[in-house]
Amino acid sequence: xxxxxxxALLEQLPTEKQPRRDLWPDIEAELVDxxxxxxxxxxxxxxxxxxxxxxxxxxxxxMFKPSDDPDIEIVINIERTAAxxxxxxxxxxxxxxxxxxxxAGLDISPWQTELTLMDSAEQDLQKALALQPENQKLxxxxxxxxxxxxxxxxxxxxFTA
Amino acid sequence: xxxxxxxxxxxxxxxxxxxAHAESISIERDVTANEKIxxxxxxxxxxxxxxxxNKVIIIGTLDPKADxxxxxxxxxxxxxxxxxxxxxxxxxxxxxxxxxISLPKASILTLSGTSFDLNISGFNNRTRINTVSGDLVxxxxxxxxxxxSVSGDLSCSECTGKISLTTVSGDIDDQQSxxxxxLQAVSGDIETDTKATTVKLEAVSGDINADIHQAQQIxxxxxxxxxxxxxxxxxxxxxxxxxxNGDADLYLPADTSARVSASAVAGGDINNEISDERAIEEEYxxxxxxxxxxGAGAGxxxxxxxxGDLTLKKL
Numbered sequence: 001x002x003x004x005x006x007x008a009l010l011e012q013l014p015t016e017k018q019p020r021r022d023l024w025p026d027i028e029a030e031l032v033d034x035x036x037x038x039x040x041x042x043x044x045x046x047x048x049x050x051x052x053x054x055x056x057x058x059x060x061x062x063m064f065k066p067s068d069d070p071d072i073e074i075v076i077n078i079e080r081t082a083a084x085x086x087x088x089x090x091x092x093x094x095x096x097x098x099x100x101x102x103x104a105g106l107d108i109s110p111w112q113t114e115l116t117l118m119d120s121a122e123q124d125l126q127k128a129l130a131l132q133p134e135n136q137k138l139x140x141x142x143x144x145x146x147x148x149x150x151x152x153x154x155x156x157x158x159f160t161a
Numbered sequence: 162x163x164x165x166x167x168x169x170x171x172x173x174x175x176x177x178x179x180x181a182h183a184e185s186i187s188i189e190r191d192v193t194a195n196e197k198i199x200x201x202x203x204x205x206x207x208x209x210x211x212x213x214x215n216k217v218i219i220i221g222t223l224d225p226k227a228d229x230x231x232x233x234x235x236x237x238x239x240x241x242x243x244x245x246x247x248x249x250x251x252x253x254x255x256x257x258x259x260x261x262i263s264l265p266k267a268s269i270l271t272l273s274g275t276s277f278d279l280n281i282s283g284f285n286n287r288t289r290i291n292t293v294s295g296d297l298v299x300x301x302x303x304x305x306x307x308x309x310s311v312s313g314d315l316s317c318s319e320c321t322g323k324i325s326l327t328t329v330s331g332d333i334d335d336q337q338s339x340x341x342x343x344l345q346a347v348s349g350d351i352e353t354d355t356k357a358t359t360v361k362l363e364a365v366s367g368d369i370n371a372d373i374h375q376a377q378q379i380x381x382x383x384x385x386x387x388x389x390x391x392x393x394x395x396x397x398x399x400x401x402x403x404x405x406n407g408d409a410d411l412y413l414p415a416d417t418s419a420r421v422s423a424s425a426v427a428g429g430d431i432n433n434e435i436s437d438e439r440a441i442e443e444e445y446x447x448x449x450x451x452x453x454x455x456g457a458g459a460g461x462x463x464x465x466x467x468x469g470d471l472t473l474k475k476l
Contacts, residue, residue, distance in 0.1 A: 111329060114347045117366050121384040121405045128426040128467045131446055137465040138426060141403050144382060148365060152347055155329060159293045159311045 082139055083129040087122070090146040097153040106160045111152070118149045183222035186260070188241070190217045190234050195267045195286060197238045202274040203227070203245035205257025206295075211266030211283030217241075221260035245275075278313075296331070314349075324357070332367075342376075350386075362388075368407075377460070383407040387469075391476055395419070397459035404469040411464070412476040419460035421473065424450040429466040435473045 080088065101108055108115070125142045132138060192198075194215050200207075205224055212218070217239055223230065228244040243258055257276060264270070270288045272279060277295035281288070285303035292310045299306060299317045308315050310328040317326060318336040325343040326333050333344045335353040342357035350367040353360070359378040362369050364386045371390040373379060379400045381388050388409040392398055395417030402409050413419075413435060423431050423440070428447045431440035438453035451464075464471045 111347075114329065114365060117348075117385060121365075124405050124427070124467050131448070132426055135426065137403070137424070137463070138467070141382070141405065141465065141467075144403070145384065145405070148347070148363070148384075152329065155309070155311065155327075159291075 081129070081133050083126060083133065083142060086139065086142050086146065087126065090149070093150055094153065097150065097157065101153070101157060104157070104161060106157065108153075108156045108160065111156060114152065115149070118145060118152070121145060122149070183225050183256070183259075186219060186221055186223050186230070186258075188217065188219040188232055190232075190239070191215060192217050192234055192239055192265060192268075193237045194265050195237075195269060196234075196265055197269045197271075198264055199238075199240045199242075199271045200262070200273075201240075201242040202258050202260065202272075202277045203243060204255060204274065204276045205243075205259055206278035207258075207260040207262055207272075207280070209262045209264065209270075209272070209279060209281040211268075211285075212263045213266060215265045216263065217265075218263040219260060221258065224255075224258040226255065227258065297326075339375075381409075383409075392417075393476065395456075395460075398462060399460055400462040402463070402471070403465045404467070404471075406468045408470040408472070409464065409466065410472045410474055411462070412474045413455070413462075414476045416456060417460075418456035418458060419454075419462045420458040421451065421453045421455060421462045421464070423452075423462075423464035423466075423471050423473075424448065425466040425469070425471060427467050429468050430470045431464070431466075432470065432472040435475050 122142070122145055125138060125145060129135065129138050129142065192215055196217070198217065203224070217234065219241060224243060226246050228246045230241065230243045232241050233239065264284070266284055267286045268284060269286050270284060272281070272289070273291040274295055275293045277292050279290060279292070279295060280298045281302065282300040283302070287305040288302055288307070290297055290308040292313045294312045295310065296314045297308050297310065297316060299308070299320055302317070302320045303322050305323045306317070306320055307325045308327070310331050312330045313328060314331040314334070315326045315328050316334045317324065317338060320338045322340045324335070324338055324340060326335070327345040328349050329347045330349055331346070332349040333346055333351045335342065335344060335355055337354060337356060339356040339358075341359045342353065342355055343361045344351050344353060345363045346367045347365045348367055349364070351362055351364055351369045351371070353362065354372040355376070356374045357376050360371070360373055360376040361380045362371060363382050365384045366386050368386045369381055369383060369388045369390065371381065372393070373390065374393050377394060377396070377398050379392060379398065381390060381401070382403040384405045385407050387407045388402060388404065390402070390410070391412040392400060393414060395414040398417065398419055400411070402411065425431050426448045431449050431451045433439060433451055433453060436453045436455060438451060440449045440451040442449040
């Protein structure tokens with residue numbers, strides 16, 4: 001059967017289909033079934049659960065409120081794409097390593113070309129991920145590249161210290 | 162020309178002057194067969210050979226700028242450390258220490274230095290090497306070899322076992338390795354002619370040139386560098402190639418059995434010269450992709466590129 005034949009058969013099908021029996025009684029029973037009505041005891045239980053949820057959320061918000069210090073900021077943002085989340089986590093690690101390098105007075109300028117090149121490639125990958133945000137292979141490449149960047153910084157710290 | 166002659170004369174004179182002050186060293190000690198041995202040489206070069214006599218033998222001349230050395234050996238652990246003078250400023254012309262070292266062939270070795278060139282062969286246990294700018298020439302090592310350098314070149318021939326060579330700006334050359342092979346460079350190039358069963362090659366801006374004879378598990382990735390890889394075992398290869406901006410040419414034998422899946426996300430071209438299928442370009446984007454089955458499709462070959470070109474070629 002080709003696509004045209006399939007389309008012709010689909011055209012012949014009715015646009016509406018009625019249920020074989022009247023379903024409203026069942027629906028009505030579900031809506032007003034006294035056995036399923038919430039009792040006062042259940043209401044209290046639900047209120048307790050709701051209160052606990054509010055308390056938990058408040059505590060969470062208090063404990064993990066973003067700090068002014070970027071080093072201890074915890075990256076939790078469910079609206080970020082996978083790529084943005086990877087890059088955000090990587091940036092934290094990278095900044096920490098760059099601070100270590102700066103604090104130790106290490107000269108990594110001879111490898112600035114390599115570092116810049118990797119940054120540039122990271123941007124290329126992010127552009128590609130903007131086209132295909134769910135592409136797992138690209139996400140893996142981004143993670144790999146970030147690992148390489150971290151590894152390079154660690155190597156430079158290890159050998160130039 | 163006159164200036165060059167004068168400069169050459171100055172260099173030779175400096176070297177002679179330095180060598181004239183070099184302290185000779187000669188150490189010999191009986192140790193265990195699988196002694197843990199740590200050697201630290203800040204600057205210089207060493208020939209390190211394996212022996213069957215369970216002896217540590219170190220002879221040569223000490224770096225004129227060194228502050229002596231420490232040698233200790235007890236409870237199966239031996240350390241030889243040349244002490245670097247904190248006030249010493251090293252230049253390219255400094256000869257450093259020049260050593261010939263003989264160690265039990267089953268020693269567990271840790272060798273490190275800054276500008277320390279190493280020529281090592283014949284060991285069969287575990288060897289760790291760290292240098293900043295020194296070059297490594299390793300031959301016929303067995304067991305585990307892990308070498309790491311910043312700007313040194315790493316060369317390995319006829320090494321067997323778990324091999325891992327990593328450098329930032331140096332080049333890597335591997336010939337006739339077998340076992341598990343991992344080669345990683347940042348801006349250096351990687352060249353390998355290997356019989357390893359698993360191969361992992363990574364470069365950032367360096368190029369990869371690989372002739373892979375037996376491996377079925379192969380991973381290669383580059384950022385800006387190019388890949389040229391010959392995979393000679395086509396029975397059921399599991400090959401993963403990823404590149405951001407570099408091009409990749411993969412050569413496969415006529416009897417290859419694998420499913421091929423290739424995608425270039427942001428503009429790279431995919432060229433298939435080994436079967437009839439052609440890459441399909443996205444209708445509403447810059448990407449293109451190719452899927453094809455070679456032979457019975459037993460293995461899996463995955464190409465992923467952002468901007469680089471991917472080409473499948475006949476071996």
